[in-house]
Structures are given as C-alpha cells and as structure tokens.
Amino acid sequence: MNPIITLTLQANLRYLRIASIMACNVAEIFADLACNATDIAEFCHAYELSVSEAFTNSVRYAEPSQPEKQVTIHFSSNNSTLAVSIIDTNPQFNPVTQAPDISCYPEGGYGLFLIHRLMDTVSYTRKDNTNILTMTKQATMVHEA
Amino acid sequence: MNISEKTVNHYTILSLQGILNASSAPTLRNYIAGLPEAQSLVIDLEKIEFLDSSGLGALVGIARKKKSSSAVMKLARMNDRVKKVFEITQAYTLFDIYDDVSAAAEA
C-alpha cells in the first residue's frame, strides 16, 4: 500500500509554516523515492507554495465564531504522482482560476491561480459540508522541448 | 521574518530575511506603516527563503501606496524561488527590479 499521511491543524495562521514545511518535506522524500525524479527543488517548492496558499485560504475563510475549526492536509501517492488534499468545513467557495488583473495592483486573489499554474491537476469538491481541494503533480522528469 | 533597515542616499533599504507569507506579511505592512508615507524604499529580497501570494500581496500593496504618494519603491536581489512567484503572477511588471542593492539606491 502506498503511504498516506494526514495532518490536522487548527485553522490558524500560526500553523501555516508547519503546513507548508510539511508539504515541502513530504514532496522531497516522495521525489527522492520516485525514479527519474524531476528537478526536486522545484517540485518541493511547488508543494510548499501550493499548500501555503491553500492553507491560508482555509484559515481566511474560517468563520471567526468557531475558533476551534480545523484544517486537514492529506497526502497520498500513486506511482509517480503525489496528491495533496486540503479539507476544511468552511462555507462553499468558488475555485476561480483566473489570473488577477495585475495592472490594478491587486493585493490578493493570486492563491488559486498560483496553485493552478504550479500543479498538474487541481480539483474542488464539496461533500457533507466540507471543502476538499485536491492537487496533484507528477514527480517524473518532464522536459518541455 | 526579520527586517533590518539602513539608509543610503534618500532611500530606506529594508533587508528582509526569512519567510514572507500570510502570517508574517502583517509584520512587513506594520513596519512600512511606521515609515513616512513619502519615503522611498528599496526592499532587498536576497535572504527571503519563501514567498507566497500573501507576501506578494503585501509587496504589491506597498508599491501601490508608494505610487500614490509619488515615492519610489524598488526591489533588489530576487532569488529564483521569489522570481518564480513574480513570473507566474506577472507581478514583475509592477516593480523596478535590480540585481544590486546599491544600484537600486542610486538615481
């Protein structure tokens, strides 16, 4: 069986670094194991950044009335692909993928766009009042000719 | 995140060190808010280990404020990881980006 790693954190920015470092390290170990791994540093950075963005979003949209809200980060793998899901119980959201109009100096709204650009696949599902944002990226060498 | 400050010419040079994400971005915003509004800035990013979109948002916000108060804000010494975030979001179009702090602090 492929290893499954689950990390549950309180929805607080205090734990943001734990989430993203965890993602970075899981990605590094995974890429190390995968044969013909791609540029490992880049692979890890993509995970570190994407999980950072997703976790930040989960914390931002958590309702302040429920301070004990939790965010679950779930890693699983399949052959050469690593998947990570960010699961929270926030209200449903619209996973926009559009790039913000940079010329207007936007201070936010880059998060999901970045995730889409960094990852191979991104999917969003709403089930039993939970949001599940799943992202995957392949660790084997991909050359763009 | 650590911020160290020095002054060269009429520029305040802020050297950032560490992580610039959603939890540390307020630190940077507050620090800048403590400086005079029309103060021109050079932000040295060489020692930034990690930047995410919240960190980028903070930088963009500072750039917008400086622009409206006719002050200058420049970025210096972006490393590859920082560059990647700028490249994807095309945020490089909003900044003057230098590979050297002293060059940025002239003119």
Next chain:
Amino acid sequence: MIFHLDTTTPQPLGVVLLKKRIDSNNSSELQKAFTQWLQQTNNFVFDCAELDFIDSSGLGAIVSCLRKALEQHGDLKLAALGPKVAMIFELTKAKKLFSVFSDRSEAIQSFSTVSPK
C-alpha cells in the same frame, strides 16, 4: 448565392454571387442549384467578392460545376477572389483550371471578346 441571367452579352451568361462560405454544409446546395442553372445557359461567372471561406468540399463543388459547364461546351470563370480564397485555390492547384479575373465586369467582358465555341 444569388443567381441572375445576364443577357447583355452575345450569349446569355449566368452570373452567380457567392456569399460568405462554401463548405461541407452547403456545397451540395451549390451543385444542385448549378444543375438548374445549366438548363438556362452554359456560360458562368462566379463572383467571389463576398466569399470569405471555402474548404475542400466547396472547392470540389466549384470544380464539378466547371466540369459540367465544360461538358456542355460552356465555361465557368471566376472573379474577384479574396486573398484567403485565392490562397486555397493556389494551394490546391485548382487555380490552374479556371480563368480568374480581378472583378466581375472583366469576367463578363471576357465572354464577349472571345467568341464562344
């Protein structure tokens, strides 16, 4: 497609204004209509000034029109090919089969100067 019979020429001449596009959706229409027109005359000018696009089946339809006209000892001449349509005619070597004129009146004129067979 707008067809009218020009009787100012020594022999009646079918002038057809082709519009927008001729592709696999409407090329059979052209072929069907052409058999009708053939009963009135055997000399034609296809005015392509308003033709924007043509694909291989449209081209096939026009070539088959030409063949039918030739079989009846007539001719089919083309006028006012736009740059894009002209490119397709050149690409497919179909241009060599046709007499091509830069506008409609020149094409009509050509039927008067050359005595029909």
Next chain:
Amino acid sequence: MKTLLVIREQESAWLLDQFPGIHPLLVPICNKPFIEFLVDFAILAGSEALRIVSDGGLRDVELYCANGSRWGVEISYGNINPADDTYTVIEKNRRFCLKERIMIISGFLFIRYDKKSDYTSLFASLQSGELLRCPHGSISLTGDAASVISPAGTLPFSLVALDSIGKYYELSMEILRSGLNKYVLPGYSSEADCYIGRNVIIPKSAEIQKPVIIGNNVQLLANTVIHANSVIGSNVIIDRDSVISGSIVMDNTYIGEHLEVENKIAAGNLLIDPESGSSIIMEDPHLLTAMTPSRVAGTLLRRVVHTFAATILILIQLLPWLLLRPIVGMQGKWKRKREPYYTALAGKNVTLTSTYIESNGSLSTLAKTLALDRFSLLFKVLSGELALIGNKPVRVNASIRLLPNRVAGYRPAVFSYAEAEDWPEFCIDTEIVEHYYAVHSNPMKDISMTQKAIFHRTYQNHCT
C-alpha cells in the same frame, strides 16, 4: 566578456500574433529556435555569461534554455520595465555587468554572422560604444578593450530587424540561399546546402532539390516534390503528390494530398502568405492540419472497435495461452518485466508487463507466432489504457527530450502499425510509420492492420 540581451515585448508582439503559443524567442528560423542564434553569437564573441532581460514573460525561454549548460555558457534572466532606457537596464543588472566587458544586444534583432570568423579577439579589441544600429535596435559594448585595434573595413556582422512575417520569411530564405555554412544548423549534412534530421522517410518517387533543411520525424509520401529553398520542420507529413516550393513548413504540420505550397508559411492549420501578411486558418483537415493528439486519440468508435476486437483475440488466444504458457514458462523462455510507459495523456504513465518469449524451440516459436506475448496486454485494451493497434509503447525514460505524449498522435497499443507494415526496414523507420497512421488510420482499417501485425509475426525479421 558577458552579453546582455534586452528584448521588449512590444517589438515581438507581431510574432506572437502569427504563431500564438510560441514565445517569439523560440520561433524557429531554419528549424533552429531564434534564441539559439543569439546564444551562438554571444559565445562566438567570447561570452562566458548571457543574461536575457525582458519586460514580458520569459518562462518558456527559461524552460528551454535553462541555465545554459547545454551550450557551456551561464544563462540568467531578469525583468525590466517597458520604459527603461539602456542606462536603467544596465543599472538594474549592475551586479551582472560589474567590471566586465558587456555586449548589449538590444531589440528583436537577428545578427548575421559567419561562424568561421574570429569574433572573440575582435570583440576584445573593439572600442566601447555603439557598434551597429538599425531601426529596431543596436549592438553596443561597454568596458575597456584589452588593446584597441580599429577593425579594417566594416564589421564582419550585421543586423536584421525582425519586424514582420515578410522579414522573417526573407531571412529564412537568405539563410537557405547563402548562409547555410555560416550558422550552426540542426540536422546532418552529407552534402552542401542540405540538412536532414533524424527519422526522415523519403520514398524513391519523391524529389528534393537543394538548398533544403528538413527536421526530425518527417514523412514524405509518394511523388512529393520539395523544390529548392524550402524548410520543413519536425513532425511533418507531406502527403501524396504535393509540391512544396520556396516555403516554410513549421513543426507538427500535416500537408494534405495534391497540394501546392508555393512561397508560403504553413504552421499547423495556418497558412500564411508572407508577402501580403494575410493568413488563413484551415478548418479543413484534408488540406492542412495541426497534428495534435486530440485529433487522433481514441474516438469513441475506435474505442468500441478496439475493445470488441481485443475481446475476440482474447477468446482465440485463451486456449493456446492456457496450454503453452506453463510449458514455455517452465522452459524458462517466458520473460516478464513490469515497467512504466507513457500514455497518450501528457503527464500520465501506465505500468505494463512486457513479455518476451525466447523463440528457440518449437513450442515457444509457436507461442510467439500466436502473439501470446501480447495476451496480458489485451486486457489493457478492455480497460482503455492501451489501444489495440497504434504506437509501440515508449518506456518512461528520463533522458529522452521529446516526450512521446507531447508529440502528435502518440497512442500506445498492444500492436504497432510498424509491425503491420513491411515498411520499416530499419528500426528507425518505426516512428514514421506510426506517425503516418496516426493521421491516416480509421477504426476499420485498424482491424485489418491488426490482422497484418499478427500475420507478420511469423516472419522473425521485423524489428521489435
């Protein structure tokens, strides 16, 4: 010395309009990406480092050139603003420009040069300042010369501003006619004025006139004519009786039957007249087509036909397999290997068990003739992971640069078209045959091709 290459988005925007999806610096000129000409020149001039700065995105250029280790030169990237003048650009890259001679190439320029000239000592001795200028840019030098010698006569290089599709075409023709030995061009050249890439199939009835440049994986079909002054890119098929003259056929293009492409640029389903600049998008796949996987990847009908045929084959093979598999296995001639292979979808792999039967006994020869080594793979057809007939699956391999599933028409299958044809006399031809069928096959034809493939197995001399 170092070179600073300053490219502004505005200067090259027209090229992006013509060839959307390709970064202007990566647009091929005579089958070589434009940036490589500049890199070559920078190296000839003695540069150890090259920095490409732009006010637009450089992501694709960065992916292609990476850190420059491929050329033995250090390549880095930087950002500028559209309004920056040369002074500001140098200031923004002060660390890079420090204490060195810098050649600044500014503008979307092609530099005519001759690889046989000694530019290194020339650039070391040239006085700093602007060397050449044309309406769209310039080359200048900063820093002190080792020993100033004013060059005799004119400089042995000149500038061409690339500002229209007509210029692009003219430049390509100029290189073809008179510059082939001045630049480093891809492909091998057994005779002058003729560069041919890998996996190029030229039938006896085809005619090719020099000068010509042909890329990799190119298939010319019967009676095609390539007249002088043509550039054919990679992954190109030129179908029967078509004539190409004075034209540029870009990568991944299919040119249909009986066509005449004269003084044009064909790029995918786009046909451009360089003289007028007008272009048409072909909606008609019989004429020109961009070869994209979607066009050939499993349509529903094909899927159904393949599944049906695979089921029949499984039923036919089941009994022989049950009988022969244990015996041949016991003889130790049944070898299996599980490895990952590329699928038709970019970024996805499939693990397949490939079987190899040593055919040096009567039973194992029989097993091989009955194609029992493909028996287990047939089940992958039912699950939709493989096609019945298509391309030979390509093993995941880090060292190949062109991933098959990024190339048009790759459809991994139990049997390959190449096996069905007597065509491939050498293994190298396999790809071409498969490529041809990627465009020319249909589900019904697939059935007969599968029969042929199985039939051909009785001959041992095909390549595997």
